[in-house]
Amino acid sequence: MPNTVDFNGRPFHFIGIGGIGMSALAYILAQRNLPVFGSDLQNSHITERLEAMGAHIFGSQDASNFDIFKTPKHNWESMASGLSGKISSEKATLPRESSSIAQLEQQLPQVICSTAIHPENPEYQVARELGCPIFHRSDLLAALMAEYQSIAVAGTHGKTTTSSLIAFLLLKAGLDPTILVGGEVNAWEGNARVGHSPYLVAEADESDGSLVKLASHIGVVTNIELDHPDHYKTLDQLISTFRIFANQCETIVGCIDCTMVRDYLKPTISYSINSQFNADYTVDAVQYLADGIMAQVYERGEAIGLLKLQLLGAHNLSNALATVAVGRLLNLEFSVIAQAIAQFPGTKRRFEYRGNYGGIQFVDDYAHHPSEIRVTLAAARGRLQNSSGLSSTLSEAAITPVHPGSEIKRVVAIFQPHRYSRTETLMEDFALCFGDADLVMLTEIYSAGEANPGRISGQQLATRVAEHHPHVDYQSSLEAVKTRLCQLLKPGDLVLFLGAGNLNRVIPEVMAFFQSDDNSGINPTVTA
Template structure:
């Protein structure tokens, strides 16, 4: 990239793309972009100096020297078509991240679940230890002024590595984390074995002085490690690993445990985020910290200060005594982990409001979704949030509710519209209830409206073509 280049980002309002835009602006590049709608993210970028157009049209790329596109942008996007016609360099999001990473030592965090939280935890540890790292995370983090990106001058560049289209292989990190591997994004991959191959290639692409950090609690990772030639640091809760948590005590919004490295007791770990899944994420971060030379006590002290990322078990407030929490969980395993954490809390009733995300995911994982709500007392299923996908004939959210009710009579209800969900809940919830909105779309608006006790209707978002999930 030329220092004075103008870089155009198609889908600039997405959480990952906007982070790249923030870093490019901080580096002094001229940044333009487009998105399908106004948003707080777009407004923040405009105030920072980016030229953002609402709507996609060929004229938006005039004067651009390079084009970066979100994985959600279709081939017939008019800006992409124009860029190809003019012979402009076109980079995938991960390719641009790879370029930005090249001047520092990269730490890339991958896996089917937990990427954002693990990245945010690691960023917290590095920041609290004054390492001034560059940070690129798929959520807003209070630690960096509520942003999703921060340009640092230290040795490290920490970011998520997205497997959804295989583009994590464009990155060139020195440390690579794989939190877990499961079937997802089956609109891109033909099988789970192909997904495993991608993660295996990711770890094997690390440099000779690099290291992979992997969870041995994951069946697929345990089966994969024999195919990995890179040096590995392993961690786990349930299987013997290099870094382990023992004497685990789960609490309402956190946990306590004792951390060991092999047989050596490192010390106690206190977390202020709930669930075993977050403890597992923390073990990966401990692996990162120890590898780069931090003392365990400094890592644990920083992790104690971590209170989460926006839309990851985020407490929205209360309504008539009911506690309102929102979470980004959109895969069956994520739903199970989030509900298991909620079930460890002292609530009389857990009401899960789930908005399925994408027709393809709903089609391929329908049975798994129907089994994911064992820890909920009541389940509300809304319409599918398409995220730019065309509807698939016969794929309907109602089917999830029907399958749940085949196992537990009248446990689930299908309520298509978010407004109607609000109407249903507002007179039925109270003290002792936890209302948990779940999904990668805009289901959070239900809890937000309840928490604010507003009377206006919920405006459904235009389908977010830039959603990077």
């Protein structure tokens, strides 16, 4: 079996092509006019985008999906070009012509899968039986990165925003980057972009240990914190993964506000929002204003200019400072960097404003770790204080008003725990992270493919949160969450839907309920 990815025309088949990371890779290949196939159990705007580019996507994961590759190459190419739409809905009947092993190997796809794909997956099994080259998605990313002057952004928190900020900067500076990030950005209409310069900006995921496969010209590490106890049993294992990654990068840009980065990685170029650490890049005179954040930036002790950004919270000031460090490393003028950062609108599902209905503001956020929940709710609390004309007691709290002119009276947090292993391991941290919410609603754990060990539940987490918070509500299903919200929410609420699972499915229907002039008779339903 080949151990290198072939970009010379051999087809690719993605098992689970609709995932945020997998789809970005598939997009890059499709833009290169390479044959892209894939399967996913659900249709989405992401799969529709790939299909519009010529990718052929099955709506089920069956061994029969590989029948298309069991024909002579000249027939395969004509059949592939003739297929359109969801192959899964009406499976193509393909002739099974005999061919030599050499012909078969020429046609067999390179199969791309993520850690979420289990060995018993029928497509994975048939790929092994046929002798297809099988690669983890990180193998494909590593192969792409090797072709560019790559910039890889890693870290437990903030890597999507930071990689998107850096990519946005390069785009605005005219450097025409190729981009693969873990979130969708309107500036390039998705989670990936193909540029024509030597630069590639990629989000580098540590969750499954595959970070060790990546080597980059510039590596950025935002922080190190245990977030995936399903893979890492100890913090030392996680640190080791980051150290291997750092050693494989020519230059490491690291946030030394994080003790683990400061002590274990010793970055080539450091940044910090705390001036006492004497980082290469730091800030002073920070102002958290109603329309964003302003700060004076220092480069190795010398003031280089004023930075403005639309994003909320000190954590995003840190992400912006990482972008400054990378931009300067690429010899960009600070004025160019500052202008781009000031224009960056953010990524989807990162304090994403969804609408204001019935005087209620709806926000969708990917926060699924206690640290992420804490800073997101602190920012929401600042929004409440700002809208009420009160001075903030939290230095990082004042944020861009999501709906200027609307007074916020209550912060409501709805949280869907993500993974049994994370919930169980970080139970005590979760119990304490909701302090800036006036009302907390929790629902059942989103498994993300994990087997239920039977030791932990959303109800148990709600009970622990209630030991520290006076207003906690538990609902066992998304349907129940939606129904309860339609009863509880009232004008003046800022409602945050928190989690990395599928909780945000209920947002449109809850908004529709409050949009109606007469909502007393509406009984919205959640679709699967």
